[in-house]
Amino acid sequence: MRQRPFVLSSDPLAPFPPADSAMQEPDGLLAIGGDLSLPRLLNAYRHGIFPWFSPGQPPLWWSPDPRMVFATDGVRLSSRFRRGLRHSPWEVRADTAFEQVITACAKAPRPGQHGTWITSGMRQAYIDLHRHGHAHSVEVFEGDALVGGIYGVAIGRMFFGESMFSGRSGGSKVALAALAARLHGWGWPLIDAQVENDHLVSLGAVRMPRHRFLAEVAGLVDLPAPAGPWTLRFGRMPAAELAQASVP
Template sequence: MRQRPFVLSSDPHAPFPPAASAMRDPDGLLAIGGDLSLPRLLNAYRHGIFPWFSLGQPPLWWSPDPRMVFHTDGVRLSSRFRRALRHSTWQVRTDTCFDQVITACAHAPRPGQHGTWITSGMRQAYLDLHRQGHAHSVEVFDGDALVGGIYGVAIGRMFFGESMFSSRSGGSKIALAALASRLHAWGWPLIDAQVENDHLHSLGGRLMPRAAFLEQVAELVDQPAAEDGWTERFGLLPASALSQPPVP
């Protein structure tokens, strides 16, 4: 493992070092520098690498071992929560207000975290990815009010989750479960959740060795995905439809 992170060149098309060479301490730190240009971001995700840094820092690029993931048929909602969903009038759609979702994620309070890693530069980079059809948001609405959401990057048949938020209890859970339900129906097996925490574990997140994760990513990013837009393909999903557990 590297003792120091690799310093990226200014060329946005320059390759990253192998993800397996990331540092052990801090876990997964692979490279430093570069920019958040579209080609560099897409190259990073294709190789199981993501940016994560705070305001005032240069871009930091990570590939931790192990990796937190969700299998799209394995998101877990409690029985009590599913019973409550039976009577929910909330609805889920996608890519109708990406800017609002990423802004809400940037301002969502995180335990033990001050400020946000979704800086203005990070936000602009993902808005550019969204405009080019690479980044997507799943949005939960109560009437006209946005009450939860998640956003991330899709390449091939692999979805790389970035952040989620709730402005009302359960909003992010519904967004994640809806995303997983649709992806599973489309034949997408995996959602990257990056770094483990107790909340993700409670929703069914699992740790995967980095080598196994990278192997799956390499296969999935090269698989063809449907060319139609996510808004139309995802459609309008009633939250009440998530009240039943996934079929094994």
């Protein structure tokens, strides 16, 4: 394990050090510096690495051990929550409001956090990824009102979740469950959830040793998947569909 993070060069095509050489304290810190250019971000995700840093800091790159993941057939909604969805007017769509979702995620209050790690530069970097077909949002609407959403990065058949928000109670849960249901139907087995918290665990996230996570990612990112926006492929999913115990 490294005693200090690797310093990245200014070349956006320069390789990262092996993800399993990340520091133990703080857990998973691998590298520092570089930029949030499209080629560097895609290279990072392909190797199980993600950026996470506060305003005023240089980019920090992470690969924690263990990694939190959802099996796409393993997202849990409580029976009470599912019963409440049976007559829900909400509808779930994809890639129709990416900028709204990432902006709402940046503004959402987080327990124990002051401010947001989704800086203006981070926000623009993921908007660029979205415009190039690599980042996607799943959105929950009630009529024209956005009530929840999630966004992340897709490479091959691997989805790397970044952040989610609720504009109304349960909005993020519906977005996550709908995303998982669609990905499971497409043959995508995993959603990366990055680091552990109680909320993710309550929804079914589990720990995966980093060596296993990296092996899974290495295989999944090379599998073929249609490029471009998900809007038509995802379709429009009534949230009431998620009331079924077998979904996803």
